[in-house]
Amino acid sequence: MVEKILKLFKSELKVVNIGLEFFYKSLKDQNVKAVHVVWQPPPKIEKDLQDILGKIL
Amino acid sequence: MVIVKNFVKKNFYRDSVQLLHLSEEAKKIEGVVDAAIVMGTDLNKELLEKQGLLTDEGRAATDNDMIIALKVEDSTNIDEILEKVEKLLTAPGETTAETYYYSLESALEALKDANIAVVSIPGQYARDVVLKLLERDIHVHLFSDHVPLEHEIELKKIAYEKGLLVMGPEAGTAIINGVALGFANVVNRGPIGVVAAAGTGLQEFTVLVSQAGSGITQGIGVGGRDVKSPVGGLMTLLSIKAFEADPETKVIAIVSKPPSPDVQDKIINYIVENTKKKYVTCFIGGKTFEIPEKLKGRLVQTKTLHAAALEAVKLVDEKLYEEAKKKLFLPKEEIIKIAEAEIAKHSEKQKYIRGLFTGGTLTFETQVIFKELIGDVYSNTPLNPEYQLPDVHKSIKHTVIDLGEEEFTAGRAHPMIDPTIRLLRLVDEAKDPEVAVILLDFVIGYGSHPDPATAHLDAIKKAKKIAEEDGRHLTILAHITGTEKDPQNAKKQEEILRSAGVIVLPTNALMALTAALIAEKKIDEAKIGKFYNEFLVGKY
Incomplete structure (x- = not known):
C-alpha cells in the first residue's frame, strides 16, 4: 500500500503550488520543477442574495 | 508636515506575504515616510494604530477590504504616491507568466x-x-x-x-x-x-x-x-x-x-x-x-x-x-558559566523570563522544560489552563508567547516572515523592570524572512538601551533553528546577533535551561545533572 509513496521518494519532484506565491518562489530558488496556481477566494455573495438564489436553484 | 492617510479598497484580496512585499515596496516610494498595506482585520488595525498609521477611513474597513496606510512628508503629492501604490498592486510578479x-x-x-x-x-x-x-x-x-x-x-x-x-x-x-x-x-x-x-x-x-x-x-x-x-x-x-x-x-x-x-x-x-x-x-x-x-x-x-x-x-x-x-551541545559547565555571568549583572528585582517565540513546537518545548525547572509559566498557549494570559498582549511574571498563534497572525504574514509584532513586543518587555531574560527563536530556511537577525537589530539595541538607561542589564538569549546551507546562513545570523550582545545557544532545550538558571539566580548542580540525564539523553 506504500508503493506510491516509495515511488515519490525515488522521483524528481514536480510540484503544483496553489495559494501563497512565495512558496512557489522558494521552489524555483531550489530549481524544482513547479507551476503556480493563482488562487482567489470565491466572490462574496450577500446573505439575502444567497437566500434568493437558494430558493431559485 | 508629516501626515497619515488611509485608503480602503473594498473586497480586494492579496495574500499576506504579497502584502508584506508590497508594503516594503511602498516604503521606497519618494515622499513616503512609512507604509503598510494590509487586510482590514481587527489585529491589523490594532497594529496600524500602534505604528501611528491608522485613520478613521482605515478603522471602518472590514476583513475583506484592503487598507493602504501611508505616512507621507506632505499631502501635496499624495495622489501621485497613491497612483504608484496602485501600480504596485496590479504589477505582475517577476516570474514568467507561462x-x-x-x-x-x-x-x-x-x-x-x-x-x-x-x-x-x-x-x-x-x-x-x-x-x-x-x-x-x-x-x-x-x-x-x-x-x-x-x-x-x-x-x-x-x-x-x-x-x-x-x-x-x-x-x-x-x-x-x-x-x-x-x-x-x-x-x-x-x-x-x-x-x-x-x-x-x-x-x-x-x-x-x-x-x-x-x-x-x-x-x-x-x-x-x-x-x-x-x-x-x-x-x-x-x-x-x-x-x-x-x-x-x-x-x-x-x-x-x-x-x-x-x-x-x-x-x-x-x-x-x-x-x-x-x-x-x-x-x-x-x-x-x-x-x-x-x-x-x-x-x-x-x-x-x-x-x-x-x-x-x-x-x-x-x-x-x-x-x-x-x-555541538554544550556541556553543563559551559551553561553554568554563561548563567553565572548573567546573574551577576542583574539586580535583585530582575527575576522574570519573557519568551517571544515564532515556532509553536519551540514554545511548547520551552514550557515543558520550564515546568520541570521553575514550574508553570503564563502563555497564550499554556500547558496548564490556569496560566492562560487574560490579555495576550500583556505578559505576567514568567511568560512564554507563541506569536505564530491566530491572535497574532489573522490577516497577516507569520512572524517568521514579518517580525513587526515581535519587534514591538521586545521593546515593550524591556520596559518592565522585573524582566531579567528575553528569549528569541530564529527559525530560518526556505519560507522565512531573508535576514531576520538584521531585522531585529534595531529593536534589540533599543531594548538594551531602555534597560541600561534604567540602570539594568537585560539578557537576551537566542537560538537559531537553521543551517549554514540555508539561504540566510545560520552562522551569519549568529554573528549578527552576537554583535548586538545576544547570547546564542545551540539548541532550544539549552536556551530554556540557561534561561531557567538565570531566572532562579542560583546554580543547583544536582538539578542540572538530573536535567541533562532526563531531558538531553534518551531512555532505552
Missing part, C-alpha cells in the same frame, strides 16, 4: 506528471482542491490552517486507502527528496526518516541531525491533529509503513506534542508488531511509557528535540554521536 495558471485543471494540464502539490489557500476552501489532487494520485502538502476537522478526517481516510500522503493541514514543514516544502531548512541527506506532527519540531530535529553530521531521508510533516483521536494517526502510521519499506531509511523518528493515549498506543503497537528498524520517539510533554520487551534496544524514548536528534544520530553511528555531543 508557469502561472488561473485554474488547477490548466496547471495540471501543463505539468502532466505532477507528483506533489503544496496547498496554502484558506482552510475552508481546501477540501475541494485536495480531493481533486487525490483523484489524480498526487501527494499533498496541506499548509493551510482552519481546515475543518471533518474535512481532514475525510481527506486522510481517502489518502490512506489510496496510499497517498496528505501532509497537514497545518503542516508548516516537509522535506521530500531534499526539497524544502513550506518552511523548511537545507539539511544533509542521510539515513534518518522523520515523521512529525509538530512543524518547528521537524525543523529543529532535522537541523540538529544535520549539524551533528548525519542527515535525513525524508521529513514528513503531518499536522498536529494527526496524532489526536479523531484522525487516529492515519498519516503517521502510513509514513512509518513507508519508511519501514524504504531501503534508504535506517532509523525512524516520530516527533509530536503529546498524542492522544489511544493513538500513542496504536503507534507503539504497530511498531511492536510490524517493524524491524530502529526508532526514536519524541512525544514532547507526553507521559513516559514502558518500552515493550520486543522493542528493547531498538526504540529510544526522548523528551526533547535535542535528545531526539542526538539519539537518532547515535543509532546510526555511535562515533558520530560522541563527536556531536562534544562539538
Whole structure:
C-alpha cells in the first residue's frame, strides 16, 4: 500500500503550488520543477442574495 | 508636515506575504515616510494604530477590504504616491507568466506528471482542491490552517486507502527528496526518516541531525491533529509503513506534542508488531511509557528535540554521536558559566523570563522544560489552563508567547516572515523592570524572512538601551533553528546577533535551561545533572 509513496521518494519532484506565491518562489530558488496556481477566494455573495438564489436553484 | 492617510479598497484580496512585499515596496516610494498595506482585520488595525498609521477611513474597513496606510512628508503629492501604490498592486510578479495558471485543471494540464502539490489557500476552501489532487494520485502538502476537522478526517481516510500522503493541514514543514516544502531548512541527506506532527519540531530535529553530521531521508510533516483521536494517526502510521519499506531509511523518528493515549498506543503497537528498524520517539510533554520487551534496544524514548536528534544520530553511528555531543551541545559547565555571568549583572528585582517565540513546537518545548525547572509559566498557549494570559498582549511574571498563534497572525504574514509584532513586543518587555531574560527563536530556511537577525537589530539595541538607561542589564538569549546551507546562513545570523550582545545557544532545550538558571539566580548542580540525564539523553 506504500508503493506510491516509495515511488515519490525515488522521483524528481514536480510540484503544483496553489495559494501563497512565495512558496512557489522558494521552489524555483531550489530549481524544482513547479507551476503556480493563482488562487482567489470565491466572490462574496450577500446573505439575502444567497437566500434568493437558494430558493431559485 | 508629516501626515497619515488611509485608503480602503473594498473586497480586494492579496495574500499576506504579497502584502508584506508590497508594503516594503511602498516604503521606497519618494515622499513616503512609512507604509503598510494590509487586510482590514481587527489585529491589523490594532497594529496600524500602534505604528501611528491608522485613520478613521482605515478603522471602518472590514476583513475583506484592503487598507493602504501611508505616512507621507506632505499631502501635496499624495495622489501621485497613491497612483504608484496602485501600480504596485496590479504589477505582475517577476516570474514568467507561462508557469502561472488561473485554474488547477490548466496547471495540471501543463505539468502532466505532477507528483506533489503544496496547498496554502484558506482552510475552508481546501477540501475541494485536495480531493481533486487525490483523484489524480498526487501527494499533498496541506499548509493551510482552519481546515475543518471533518474535512481532514475525510481527506486522510481517502489518502490512506489510496496510499497517498496528505501532509497537514497545518503542516508548516516537509522535506521530500531534499526539497524544502513550506518552511523548511537545507539539511544533509542521510539515513534518518522523520515523521512529525509538530512543524518547528521537524525543523529543529532535522537541523540538529544535520549539524551533528548525519542527515535525513525524508521529513514528513503531518499536522498536529494527526496524532489526536479523531484522525487516529492515519498519516503517521502510513509514513512509518513507508519508511519501514524504504531501503534508504535506517532509523525512524516520530516527533509530536503529546498524542492522544489511544493513538500513542496504536503507534507503539504497530511498531511492536510490524517493524524491524530502529526508532526514536519524541512525544514532547507526553507521559513516559514502558518500552515493550520486543522493542528493547531498538526504540529510544526522548523528551526533547535535542535528545531526539542526538539519539537518532547515535543509532546510526555511535562515533558520530560522541563527536556531536562534544562539538555541538554544550556541556553543563559551559551553561553554568554563561548563567553565572548573567546573574551577576542583574539586580535583585530582575527575576522574570519573557519568551517571544515564532515556532509553536519551540514554545511548547520551552514550557515543558520550564515546568520541570521553575514550574508553570503564563502563555497564550499554556500547558496548564490556569496560566492562560487574560490579555495576550500583556505578559505576567514568567511568560512564554507563541506569536505564530491566530491572535497574532489573522490577516497577516507569520512572524517568521514579518517580525513587526515581535519587534514591538521586545521593546515593550524591556520596559518592565522585573524582566531579567528575553528569549528569541530564529527559525530560518526556505519560507522565512531573508535576514531576520538584521531585522531585529534595531529593536534589540533599543531594548538594551531602555534597560541600561534604567540602570539594568537585560539578557537576551537566542537560538537559531537553521543551517549554514540555508539561504540566510545560520552562522551569519549568529554573528549578527552576537554583535548586538545576544547570547546564542545551540539548541532550544539549552536556551530554556540557561534561561531557567538565570531566572532562579542560583546554580543547583544536582538539578542540572538530573536535567541533562532526563531531558538531553534518551531512555532505552
